[in-house]
Amino acid sequence: xxxxxxxxxxxxxxxxxxxxxxxxxxxxxxxxxxxxxxxxxxxxxxxxxxxxxxxxxxxxxxxxxxxxxxxxxxxxxxxxxxxxxxxxxxxxxxxxxxxxxxxxxxxxxxxxxxxxxxxxxxxxxxxxxxxxxxxxxxxxxxxxxxxxxxxxxxxxxxxxxxxxxxxxxxxxxxxxxxxxxxxxxxxxxxxxxxxxxxxxxxxxxxxxxxxxxxxxxxxxxxxxxxxxxxxxxxxxxxxxxxxxxxxxxxxxxxxxxxxxxxxxxxxxxxxxxxxxxxxxxxxxxxxxxxxxxxxxxxxxxxxxxxxxxxxxxxxxxxxxxxxxxxxxxxxxxxxxxxxxxxxxxxxxxxxxxxxxxxxxxxxxxxxxxxxxxxxxxxxxxxxxxxxxxxxxxxxxxxxxxxxxxxxxxxxxxxxxxxxxxxxxxxxxxxxxxxxxxxxxxxxxxxxxxxxxxxxxxxxxxxxxxxxxxxxxxxxxxxxxxxxxxxxxxxxxxxxxxxxxxxxxxxxxxxxxxxxxxxxxxxxxxxxxxxxxxxxxxx
Amino acid sequence: xxxxxxxxxxxxxxxxxxxxxxxxxxxxxxxxxxxxxxxxxxx
Numbered sequence: 001x002x003x004x005x006x007x008x009x010x011x012x013x014x015x016x017x018x019x020x021x022x023x024x025x026x027x028x029x030x031x032x033x034x035x036x037x038x039x040x041x042x043x044x045x046x047x048x049x050x051x052x053x054x055x056x057x058x059x060x061x062x063x064x065x066x067x068x069x070x071x072x073x074x075x076x077x078x079x080x081x082x083x084x085x086x087x088x089x090x091x092x093x094x095x096x097x098x099x100x101x102x103x104x105x106x107x108x109x110x111x112x113x114x115x116x117x118x119x120x121x122x123x124x125x126x127x128x129x130x131x132x133x134x135x136x137x138x139x140x141x142x143x144x145x146x147x148x149x150x151x152x153x154x155x156x157x158x159x160x161x162x163x164x165x166x167x168x169x170x171x172x173x174x175x176x177x178x179x180x181x182x183x184x185x186x187x188x189x190x191x192x193x194x195x196x197x198x199x200x201x202x203x204x205x206x207x208x209x210x211x212x213x214x215x216x217x218x219x220x221x222x223x224x225x226x227x228x229x230x231x232x233x234x235x236x237x238x239x240x241x242x243x244x245x246x247x248x249x250x251x252x253x254x255x256x257x258x259x260x261x262x263x264x265x266x267x268x269x270x271x272x273x274x275x276x277x278x279x280x281x282x283x284x285x286x287x288x289x290x291x292x293x294x295x296x297x298x299x300x301x302x303x304x305x306x307x308x309x310x311x312x313x314x315x316x317x318x319x320x321x322x323x324x325x326x327x328x329x330x331x332x333x334x335x336x337x338x339x340x341x342x343x344x345x346x347x348x349x350x351x352x353x354x355x356x357x358x359x360x361x362x363x364x365x366x367x368x369x370x371x372x373x374x375x376x377x378x379x380x381x382x383x384x385x386x387x388x389x390x391x392x393x394x395x396x397x398x399x400x401x402x403x404x405x406x407x408x409x410x411x412x413x414x415x416x417x418x419x420x421x422x423x424x425x426x427x428x429x430x431x432x433x434x435x436x437x438x439x440x441x442x443x444x445x446x447x448x449x450x451x452x453x454x455x456x457x458x459x460x461x462x463x464x465x466x467x468x469x470x471x472x473x474x475x476x477x478x479x480x481x482x483x484x485x486x487x488x489x490x491x492x493x494x495x496x497x498x499x500x501x502x503x504x505x506x507x508x509x510x511x512x513x514x515x516x517x518x519x520x521x522x523x524x525x526x527x528x529x530x531x532x533x534x535x536x537x538x
Numbered sequence: 539x540x541x542x543x544x545x546x547x548x549x550x551x552x553x554x555x556x557x558x559x560x561x562x563x564x565x566x567x568x569x570x571x572x573x574x575x576x577x578x579x580x581x
Contacts, residue, residue, distance in 0.1 A: 218573030
């Protein structure tokens, strides 16, 4: 399938501009822009990770050890902003850019020049955001949620708001491009319900982005006008309401959580069938489950605000609506397990990370269910239990899936196999230390340790020390990841075949490794039995 | 599929992609404006 259209380009970078500046700064090629996104997100992952190391170093022992409280607050705020908007989201956009056109048989993204602009906005946005750390008054320190009036107290508000605007514009343009590509650029025969689950997950995520990023932009614009133009949207003294900001923010913020996890579901749904050597169990159910989760994400925002003083009816509604999310999520977890059930499984590095994702994300899901219970949340709210919960969802969930996806497609991108030995060393170190890092935080939270504090009661000393040791070693483990990537890109001698994994199915495996600069200039012919999910019943 | 067929089908796809992008962009801009306008209480 599709070989005629692609196999005449065995040159590594056939058609790519030879000039470095032209190729990387002015690129309109989805693969090069995908690479730029992935490299950028890796850089941000280490910058955000270094902020986390400062946090864990300060919390290693009770008392103020290394940094001033204001700087500690800057670190918690910046860690979140950089990881969410700089590492996780661009990583998924990078994977989408690289793989969506290859998976649907399109020659490129629908709007290649806008694709270039979407990426190149980001370095400026983050340069602006990170520059606030060097302002005389310091950077933002009110938490990534930017609740007023706290967030309005510094002098960095305008910088942060403009940076968030830029990130929002970038995300919206990226989402527009993905929607236009998937709806218009599919090869003939690639019907919507024949698309890989990863493509489906990105289509739904792109609609979520379109719906909520403008809301965040609106919220921070109102912060800006409250600070500098005399409005009182969130100022009680002027007739506004600070709680209004929380409602608007979380109307964006909860779907944002799903923006960071739905593409992860898609990735895992590609990897598990490959290494179980079976089609995904319940393809349609998987697609409908993603759509259901996306819908429910719009009606659960106030579960972040149970302690703010909501009416009882509101608390009950948001509690049950939140618990309802467990149903489609459960469908997905059971379908991944059913896909593995009876399969001829092998455990290469991508599969190890995918299996760890299923287990550890489910732990994060269960602690989420505990938090969803309004009466229980009054105890857990703003405690380290919440920190443990969302790090299980976002680190062992989203980031493990991104790492799994990068190992899975790295041979297709580079044309060389990565070192399986060092990949497994990376995996086992990551999976052990991430649990040492985050699991004790459940106990800290249940014992009453609040989040976002640089000092704590001596009663919390032991678990904090264990958590910090886990944090340092988890951080150090990621250097192995960088080593594996550098080795695969520049030093690996082992050539990757076109179909890198024995059980891999889908259009991306029909093009050579490394994928040529231009693919599917003539649309491929689609054969149902070549698709990852096999035959789909009408 | 001949080169001519491919060119005309690519042209049609480009046009419809631009239309899709425009519609989605208008929706995003409308959500942004409405999110602020519905909060305005001008006395």
